[in-house]
Amino acid sequence: VQLQASGGGLVQAGGSLRLSCAASGRTFRTYAMNWFRQAPGKEREFVAGITWSGRITDYADSVKGRFTISKDSAKNVVYLQMNSLKPEDTAVYYCAADRVPYREAVLTTTNDFASWGQGTQVTVSS
Numbered sequence: 001v002q003l004q005a006s007g008g009g010l011v012q013a014g015g016s017l018r019l020s021c022a023a024s025g026r027t028f029r030t031y032a033m034n035w036f037r038q039a040p041g042k043e044r045e046f047v048a049g050i051t052w053s054g055r056i057t058d059y060a061d062s063v064k065g066r067f068t069i070s071k072d073s074a075k076n077v078v079y080l081q082m083n084s085l086k087p088e089d090t091a092v093y094y095c096a097a098d099r100v101p102y103r104e105a106v107l108t109t110t111n112d113f114a115s116w117g118q119g120t121q122v123t124v125s126s
Helices: none
Strands: 001-007 009-012 017-024 032-040 043-050 057-058 068-073 076-081 091-101 113-116 120-125
Touching: 001 091, 001 113, 017 032, 017 091, 017 120, 032 076, 043 068, 043 076, 057 068, 068 113, 076 091
Parallel strands: 009 120
Antiparallel strands: 001 017, 017 076, 032 043, 032 091, 043 057, 068 076, 091 113, 091 120
């Protein structure tokens, strides 16, 4: 899978952004998809994930209730709707596709993901 992330930008605290991850290549709809983020000087961390079927989602505690992950298999796109943004959400956001197809569980470690987008910068000002 080739992934292209977009939708980042500069927003004030309390604002919203929607990130998109467009996929091409091997059968997109059969793979679980995640969003990760990496702030300067920090390790890449799990943000949100959705199983291949779309029936199960999971979120990092820091974004629960504010972020929503979804997928449109017909369009080969995964979204991350981010509301009530905080300055601590500032990071480069990456989408990633699972190594294994048809996984009906959300994994949170980077090693489980084989394909990565190029990242999109999200900056939240206070």
